[in-house]
Amino acid sequence: MFVVTLSYTAPMEQVDALLLEHRAWLDEQYRKGVMLASGVKVPRTGGVLLVGGLDRAGVDQLLAEDPFAKGGVAAYDVVEFTATKTADCLAAYREPQAS
Structure with missing residues (x-):
């Protein structure tokens, strides 16, 4: 998860x-099942996305398609973690803890 x-x-x-x-792009990612949550930072200096079901290359490709990226109006920081x-509503995204 990212x-x-x-x-x-x-x-x-x-x-x-x-x-x-950007919102239409988000809607499409929700339909595809890869966008789990999104919202605006407070104060409004950017946003936060929760992405699942992709590997890092897939996330990078996904973000490159964002109209904000294409328009050059946003920079992205990606953090991968093991959920x-x-x-319960995110149970499908749970991962086993590494030993």
């Missing part, structure tokens, strides 16, 4: 110009 934080690298006017496309415990 926690992705994105930070805006352009003025908010440029970010907002891509917001509808050994989850809420």
Whole structure:
């Protein structure tokens, strides 16, 4: 599983110009089952994504398709972790703990 934080690298006017496309991209990732949660940082300096069901190369490819990435308005930080415990609704994403 991956926690992705994105930070805006352009003025908010440029970010907002891509917001509808970004939201449509998010909707598609939810339909595909790889986006588990998403939201805006507080204060609004970027966002946070929770991604599952992909390897690191798949996450990198996914993020490259984000309209924010294509528009050059965000930078991404990707953290991979092993989800050994989850809420019941995320049970399909649990992984065995490494010994």
